[in-house]
Amino acid sequence: MALRIVTADERLSEATNKTTIALFGPSGVGKTTLLRTLPHETTLCVDLEAGMKSVQDWPGDSIPVRCFEDAIDLACLIGGVNPAADPNGFFSAAHHQHLVAAHPELVRLIAGKTTIFLDSITDLTRQAMAWAKTRPEAFSEKTGRPDTRGAYGLMAREVIGLLKHLQHAPGKTVIMVGILERVADEFGRVTWQPQMEGGKAGRELPGIVDQVITMALFSTDPDGALRHDPEHGTTRRLVCTAANRFGLPAKDRSGRLAETEPPDLAALLRKINATRR
Template structure:
């Protein structure tokens, strides 16, 4: 039976619940995991891939701790629901979702959670690479390692995983990752997310709604203050993106307030090319 499409009116579309899908990146030690404290613990599900929850050990939030790429895929199928376009043998299909419901319980078990906080995409990419290098695509016909096949498979897997989680329309999803300063062969430096392989890093900006760089900013008084850099262009050339058009270039590192600002019924910011005269440090 074919799935019937129907036109969603403008009023219906505007009334739909639409969660924020954001990538939060910053250097190690800047306090990305502590952003969990700015979310309501009763409606937040913490996906702890890093086993690095020491900073939030006393925060009463429900947690899942996948240890393998297979568990990451199963969790995404369960949290994101089925993709009706996929055949039964594919990951994230109706059959995959049904199997996860049998293992983890009915969908009502996670209905209370409005936000998924996934820490971190850096570790997820490492788990994916470890899984990919054991698959047939990672070997040639003589049984020797084929790194091109490994990275190709890993890239497809990561994009499918991220895209599936991005399509949970009524949930907020925050992916956390490490930001590093990379220098190319010509000694030109740039800030990039620390993710295995190049495909995921290149396509990720098109998947999420928001890219927020968490860094120490000097506002001119000599003190370094943690802040979220939310828009491009910015003076430090940090990765940033604001699809909502409602965020200022610098925002307080508080995800609850950030989501409220995006959801507020107010017009989008006009496009401005003026940059604030601020300085920053490259120290992590």
């Protein structure tokens, strides 16, 4: 039996050493540049969108990923073995052992990293969709023609499985970056939603991670109050709490963050993981 008791000390130690964050923001707001606020020696950037131009002089390590199969393999190396996985499926002991034997240099690299910066989950879902369209589940059993619903269902299941596997990565803080898009309905009401292929992965992601944070642009009113100003704002802030004035996606399981925080991920993590007295 794999069940075991976790003591309070063990739980506290784990809580202070790992956090999962979904970080969203509109294109061009500077999400990738937040890499500069993390310690480069212990941070690994998983580059899914060839978007390192803005941080090309960042001294940390990065791994470019161009297909979903490679993303699955890398997630397996980061997260280890999933004891609930199909013995012949992704994240199984056999899958992990094969990758460890084939890529010892990656095993050594990942072992020295405590923060994984995944840029971005938007592109991860696009790669997953391209992969899903080639799988048997994406074709009708009766006609042999492409089945879009089957492809979307497979894509959502595998992306959610990958993100949950990263959530359980031992001793790793995982920051998943994604694009936030403005959506207006037929009545002109505006909402902000994560840009991801399909809807299922985007709906379930907030329940997977510890923190949901939106990076946005703001202006300052004459009385000093912040005003969300995505078109002309010049002040970047991280929106961190669910009941925020701006209607932006956010969630704080730690209960330690203000409505907005400065755009500094290292400082944010210190605040989230500060030991209670």
